[in-house]
Amino acid sequence: MFENLTERLSRTVQQLRGKGRLTEDGVRDTLREIRIALLEADVALPVVQSFIQGVREKALGQEFLKSLTPGQAMVKLVHDELVQIMGVQNEALDLRAQAPVPILLAGLQGSGKTTTTAKLARLLIEQEKKRVMVVSCDVYRPAAIEQLKTLADQVGAIFQPSTAGQKPADIAKNALRAARQQMCDVLLVDTAGRLHVDEEMMAEIRQIHAVISPHETLFVVDAMTGQDAANTAAAFNQALDLTGIVLTKTDGDARGGAALSVRQITGKPVKFLGSGEKTDALQPFHPERVASRILGMGDVLSLVEEVHRKVDQKKAEKLVRKMRRGSGFDLDDFRSQMEQMQNMGGLGGLMDKLPGMSNLPDNVKAQVENHQTRQMIAIINSMTPQERRFPDVIRGSRKKRIARGSGTQIQAVNRLLKQHGQMQKMMKKMGKGGMARMMKKMGKLQGQLPPGGFPGGGAGGKMPF
Amino acid sequence: MLRIFRKNKKKPGEVQDVQLRPAEQSGQDLLEKRLEDTRRQLGKRLGALLSNRSAIDDELLEEIETALITSDIGVQAALEITGNLQAAISNKVITQAKQVLPAVQAELYELIEPCEQFLHIDEAHRPFVILMVGVNGAGKTTTIGKLAQRYKEEGLSVMLAAGDTFRAAAVEQLKSWGDRNDVPVIAQGSGADSAAVVFDALQSAKARKIDVLIADTAGRLHTQANLMEELKKVHRVMGKLDATAPHEIMLVVDAGTGQNALNQAREFNKAIGLTGITVTKLDGTAKGGVLFGIAHELGIPIRFIGVGEAAKDLRPFDAGSFVNAILPID
Ligand SMILES: Nc1nc2c(ncn2[C@@H]2O[C@H](COP(=O)(O)OP(=O)(O)O)[C@@H](O)[C@H]2O)c(=O)[nH]1
Ligand SMILES: Nc1nc2c(ncn2[C@@H]2O[C@H](COP(=O)(O)OP(=O)(O)O)[C@@H](O)[C@H]2O)c(=O)[nH]1
Ligand SMILES: [Mg+2]
Ligand SMILES: [Mg+2]
Numbered sequence: 159m160f161e162n163l164t165e166r167l168s169r170t171v172q173q174l175r176g177k178g179r180l181t182e183d184g185v186r187d188t189l190r191e192i193r194i195a196l197l198e199a200d201v202a203l204p205v206v207q208s209f210i211q212g213v214r215e216k217a218l219g220q221e222f223l224k225s226l227t228p229g230q231a232m233v234k235l236v237h238d239e240l241v242q243i244m245g246v247q248n249e250a251l252d253l254r255a256q257a258p259v260p261i262l263l264a265g266l267q268g269s270g271k272t273t274t275t276a277k278l279a280r281l282l283i284e285q286e287k288k289r290v291m292v293v294s295c296d297v298y299r300p301a302a303i304e305q306l307k308t309l310a311d312q313v314g315a316i317f318q319p320s321t322a323g324q325k326p327a328d329i330a331k332n333a334l335r336a337a338r339q340q341m342c343d344v345l346l347v348d349t350a351g352r353l354h355v356d357e358e359m360m361a362e363i364r365q366i367h368a369v370i371s372p373h374e375t376l377f378v379v380d381a382m383t384g385q386d387a388a389n390t391a392a393a394f395n396q397a398l399d400l401t402g403i404v405l406t407k408t409d410g411d412a413r414g415g416a417a418l419s420v421r422q423i424t425g426k427p428v429k430f431l432g433s434g435e436k437t438d439a440l441q442p443f444h445p446e447r448v449a450s451r452i453l454g455m456g457d458v459l460s461l462v463e464e465v466h467r468k469v470d471q472k473k474a475e476k477l478v479r480k481m482r483r484g485s486g487f488d489l490d491d492f493r494s495q496m497e498q499m500q501n502m503g504g505l506g507g508l509m510d511k512l513p514g515m516s517n518l519p520d521n522v523k524a525q526v527e528n529h530q531t532r533q534m535i536a537i538i539n540s541m542t543p544q545e546r547r548f549p550d551v552i553r554g555s556r557k558k559r560i561a562r563g564s565g566t567q568i569q570a571v572n573r574l575l576k577q578h579g580q581m582q583k584m585m586k587k588m589g590k591g592g593m594a595r596m597m598k599k600m601g602k603l604q605g606q607l608p609p610g611g612f613p614g615g616g617a618g619g620k621m622p623f
Numbered sequence: 624m625l626r627i628f629r630k631n632k633k634k635p636g637e638v639q640d641v642q643l644r645p646a647e648q649s650g651q652d653l654l655e656k657r658l659e660d661t662r663r664q665l666g667k668r669l670g671a672l673l674s675n676r677s678a679i680d681d682e683l684l685e686e687i688e689t690a691l692i693t694s695d696i697g698v699q700a701a702l703e704i705t706g707n708l709q710a711a712i713s714n715k716v717i718t719q720a721k722q723v724l725p726a727v728q729a730e731l732y733e734l735i736e737p738c739e740q741f742l743h744i745d746e747a748h749r750p751f752v753i754l755m756v757g758v759n760g761a762g763k764t765t766t767i768g769k770l771a772q773r774y775k776e777e778g779l780s781v782m783l784a785a786g787d788t789f790r791a792a793a794v795e796q797l798k799s800w801g802d803r804n805d806v807p808v809i810a811q812g813s814g815a816d817s818a819a820v821v822f823d824a825l826q827s828a829k830a831r832k833i834d835v836l837i838a839d840t841a842g843r844l845h846t847q848a849n850l851m852e853e854l855k856k857v858h859r860v861m862g863k864l865d866a867t868a869p870h871e872i873m874l875v876v877d878a879g880t881g882q883n884a885l886n887q888a889r890e891f892n893k894a895i896g897l898t899g900i901t902v903t904k905l906d907g908t909a910k911g912g913v914l915f916g917i918a919h920e921l922g923i924p925i926r927f928i929g930v931g932e933a934a935k936d937l938r939p940f941d942a943g944s945f946v947n948a949i950l951p952i953d
Contacts, residue, residue: 197698200881203689267904267932268760268877298932300768300799305792308813312791353907380760384695384881386909407759410844412883435759435789435842 185217188232200415202388205243205422213239243418244445249402249427251278251374258291258337258345260370263404264363264394265378267351270406270432272302274378275348276309277432277440283314288343293318293333295326295366296350306348313437316342326350327365334370347372354393367398376429378404379420382412387419395424406432409439421445489546492578493538533566534574540564549575679712679720687727687950694912694949695881700919704730724952731946734915739942740924742871742899744779750828750836752861752868754821756854756891757875759842762903762929764793766875767837768800769929769937775804779834784824785810786817786857789841797839803934807831817841817853822860829864838869845890858895873899873926878911888917897921903929906936910949 189210196206213235253259261278263271275292282288292315296302303320310317318336320329330347337345347370352359367375377400379387394400403424405417408431421428428443538546540563545552552560552575561568684705691701704727711717717726744751753770755763767783774781783801785808787793794810801808809824821838828836840857843850861868874897876884891897902911905928914925925940 194698194702197692198882200695200883203692266879266907268762270760299796301792301795304795305790308791353904355907380877380879382758382877382880382883384879384883384909384913385693386695386879386907388693389908390879407844409846410758410883411846411886412881415881 182218185214185232189214189217192236196415196418199413200382200384200387200419202385202415202419202423204388205419208422209239209243209418212242240418241445243422245421245427246445248442248444249429250442251282251429252401253286253288253344253373255373258334258342259374260334260337260345260347260372261374261376262347262349262367262370262372262398263376263378264349264398264400265351266353266380266390267299269351269378269380270404271351271378272296272306272309272348273435273437274376274404274406274430274432274440275306275346276313276315276437278430279310279315279346280313280437281440282344289316289341290344290346291316291318291333291337291340291342292346292348293329294320294348295329296348297322297324297326297329298350302348302350309437315346316340326362327369330366331369345370354390354397360393360397364397372401374401375399376402376404377420377424377426378406379416381405381408381414381416381431382410383416387416388423391420391423395426400424400426402427402429404428404430404432404440405443409433489538489541489549489578490543492581493535493546533564533570534577536564537561537566537571537574549578679717679723683720683723684708687723690950691727691912694910695884696912696915696949697882697885700915724950728946728950728952731915731949732942735918735925735945736942738900738914738918738922738925739940740899740926741939742924742926744774744835745870746834748865748867748870750782750825750833751870752825752828752865753835753837753871753873754840754858754861754869754895755838755873755875756840756895756897757842758844758877758887759790761842761875761877762901763787763842763875764796764800764839765932766873766901766903766927766929766937767797767839768804769934770835770837770927771800771804771806772934773937774835775806780832781806781835781837782824782828782831782833783808784821784836784838786821786839787841788813788815788817788820793839793841800934818856818860821857822864825861825864825868845887845894851890851894854891854895871898871926872896873901874923875901875903876911876914877909878902878905878928879907879909880913882913882916884913885916885920888921888923892921892923897923899924899926901925901927901929901937902940905948906930911945912949914945 192213193206193210196209197203201209213232216235216239217232251261263275263278265271272294279290279292282290292306292310294303294306296306297320303322307317307319318333320333326349333345333347347366349363349366350359352363354360375398377391377394377398379391383390391403403420403426405414405420405428408414417428420426428445431441431443433439433441537560540560541552545556545560552571557568557571561571564570687708688701688705691704692698708717708723708727711726712723717723755767757763764787771781771783781804783797783806785794785797787797788811791813794813798808798810800806809820809827811820811823817840824836824838827833838857840854841850843854845851858869858872872895874888874891876887880887888897888900900914900917900923902914902925905911917923918925927937928940928945930936930938
């Protein structure tokens, strides 16, 4: 999601490499580039402005920076500023309240509230073993209540019926009572989409809020949102005193600037990412990973490393270790994985059912079955062992050589490297041994699977983090 | 990207008097008031900057840049426009503060005006088939409801095809729009093959001599290769019954979308060839400036704008109003 911003920032910072000290001009030029990069990623203008302001002050103010090369210093500044905005740790749902804990979901039309309600219900039921009730206060959108009912049935949540004739605040109040009577742990209240400029609708949701006093009020926002994220987030935060944010539709190629905007403007943490339409496509949000991602995995991070090493030896070492662990999945592993999957034959639909796999980008999934797999293996075969271990070294001339060696085009090499990058990220998410476990499971399943499909139900789909 | 201030440009101020509100509107006081309010706020700010000075200063240029960037026009385009503006000022092409806004407006107008192409239902095709596509939650189904009412009121017979077989209760949602407009909806169960539903519907529409068939599809992100393939299949099966169908392939874009909308337009266009765009949710504070980029790169006609959730909240796209909402002159 954050790739474009990453590329842009790395390029900017690379230009600074090797130059002399940080001059005021140098800082200004770099900041201009960073400003453009952030705006291109759809970060809201006011947020960009305060971001740049923060970096500028520090860049011109800090003594110790003079001893370093400008690129490194700047990267560290930008990195630190991003971390400061995004926060450091994942903030989980706070359920420490008297049951039933009411949770309210709010947001614009079509942002993904109803889907997220179902996803949260599933998460709480499966991972926290909670008894969850859901209710829809959407009396406006045709079949909105029906939609939630269908999803509630799918995820095994208790569905509290409501009708389009009722008043939304009454629906919420009744649901709270029902949840208490039925000994539920959590009540998830889905609401109609609304524009922040619609005064009556904003009054309505304030009323719902007042009636149930939610312990969590989540603002559900589409990751593809542009500059308007600033206006809407501010208005919803003011009206409802949000406690957290859910960023949906992160499975596309949105640059994700909205995450930064909404976080900065509301001061509230992004708690979850929605990454697909299915009810298991919800992940806890880890801000520290995003700051790194925004800054780029390869070059830029290693620059940060260098800075850290100079500034704080211990910290830097820790970072290096952490990164080593993350990039343990090299191209050799990628190749043997593809070979294994090839051996198993048509896996397409099966992959979705395996824990974690539904979150793989579609193009990664597709390549497993694809005839491209053979080509990809050929590409990896044309690499030196060092290149396989450290794919970052594969640049222009090496790419050309590899493409020639494997009888492919540079684009194919690029595609492979990108897919490997995505896999690597995935691996990280799955944690150590996750892949091995999964492969084993795949092998087993293969023997048992009746032709024509996978028996429904059992797939946990949980991510091990 | 923008070719601002060429010699034979439109006269400054030409778009000034274009109203946001199309003539046919009435009885929509609240919405109108809201649209007007947001427009005014910006107009006031710009107006204030203009009123008490004749010289052009940085503050004015900055306000314009801000208005452009926050409209989602894209930072490069915004910088190019203000850059050209600065050049025009230093070349003395523009000498007075009051020329500035109209000049930028004219430029924006010129860029998007070619896309102001009304959707004509060609009677040579019966049914005239409209295929609605777009990412999740953009407003496809709602726009279909609005179109259904519109064409019904024009005296055309309308049929809907429930091609979104994926999302929970998507079929019910469309059926409800069908009921309201008293329009038949062809549907199969949820999970059915979307292409099959659309095929059925087209067959039935032909048999019943329906004038307009509007096919809904499931929302899909343009990065999902398999779902884009599915869309191509929907397109293909129609061709088996009517080689010219669909006659309109309409992308529905949420005005709140940032630069990603450009990717959406590009990818959907590559996959099935778009012939029209509808921009929804312009009743909020989002301006939909990314359409300039789409217009510039792809030139796809912009058919309608959505300004609310009710059936009546659909208007033909009007380039003048659109520009005026981004850079209002009060
Ligand atoms: N790709 C993707 N689609 C999503 C995600 N979350 C929701 N959606 C889709 O977005 C559309 C709108 O979602 P819905 O929950 O109805 O939004 P609401 O109007 O806010 O309740 C539906 O098509 C959902 O399937 C997500 O994380 N990824
Ligand atoms: N405010 C506003 N909401 C809209 C507009 N068009 C659609 N919506 C809302 O956006 C949400 C998603 O619309 P829907 O038609 O279901 O989107 P689809 O997933 O693309 O079919 C619904 O809550 C609609 O009521 C519009 O022009 N303005
Ligand atoms: Mg909903
Ligand atoms: Mg729909």
